[in-house]
Amino acid sequence: MELLELLRLALPTLIKGVGYTLIFAVASMLGGLLLGFPLAVARILPSRLCQWPATVYVSLLRGTPLLVQIFVIYYGLPSVGINFSPLTAGILALSLNASAYLSESLRGAIIGVEKGQWAASYSIGLTYWQTLRYIVVPQAIRIAVPSMSNTLISLIKDTSLVSVITVTELMLATKEIIAVTFRPLPLYLAAAAIYWCLSICFERLQSRLEKKLGQAHRTN
Numbered sequence: 001m002e003l004l005e006l007l008r009l010a011l012p013t014l015i016k017g018v019g020y021t022l023i024f025a026v027a028s029m030l031g032g033l034l035l036g037f038p039l040a041v042a043r044i045l046p047s048r049l050c051q052w053p054a055t056v057y058v059s060l061l062r063g064t065p066l067l068v069q070i071f072v073i074y075y076g077l078p079s080v081g082i083n084f085s086p087l088t089a090g091i092l093a094l095s096l097n098a099s100a101y102l103s104e105s106l107r108g109a110i111i112g113v114e115k116g117q118w119a120a121s122y123s124i125g126l127t128y129w130q131t132l133r134y135i136v137v138p139q140a141i142r143i144a145v146p147s148m149s150n151t152l153i154s155l156i157k158d159t160s161l162v163s164v165i166t167v168t169e170l171m172l173a174t175k176e177i178i179a180v181t182f183r184p185l186p187l188y189l190a191a192a193a194i195y196w197c198l199s200i201c202f203e204r205l206q207s208r209l210e211k212k213l214g215q216a217h218r219t220n
Helices: 003-044 048-063 066-080 086-112 115-123 128-165 170-181 184-219
Strands: none
Touching: 003 048, 003 086, 003 128, 003 170, 003 184, 048 086, 066 086, 066 128, 086 128, 115 128, 128 170, 128 184, 170 184
């Protein structure tokens, strides 16, 4: 089978796999941010009662393989009566894992905001939470954009792991075509090229976002 004919045959299945890969990556990024922000705040609060659970959570999720977390959620939880579809289990596992890394990125960004900003806010009568919401977080997000972008690009590649729970994302889609055509090298190279293109697209998006946020910061 000629290379172009092989790629033409594989294209519909690969496109379907790319669609699932993007769904997993974007949904998990949003889920990770929703969980990661309160975790980051909990770890900087001057209260051990808030810090301790957040610290244990982050340590646990960063200290165990993502593949194990996927197995626990999809194959382990049904034994205690909790069942998820493969799509939900994959997004949940990736979101929980990403939240641990995003919380550290956001925590570092919040700490990176100059302490004078806090003092100036208190001097005009803002409370801790008002200062965090209106003064510190907008600046912290600008600082955290590169590290958050790294997490998103990592998520794109990590989606290949959810193929173990039978979700036809890009990697499993590639394997299915190989099982029919017996041409692993060109198809794996095509999958690698697609992952690379997706990463480049998000790198460009990151660059534009950095410029936009930087411009707004200079204007202010």
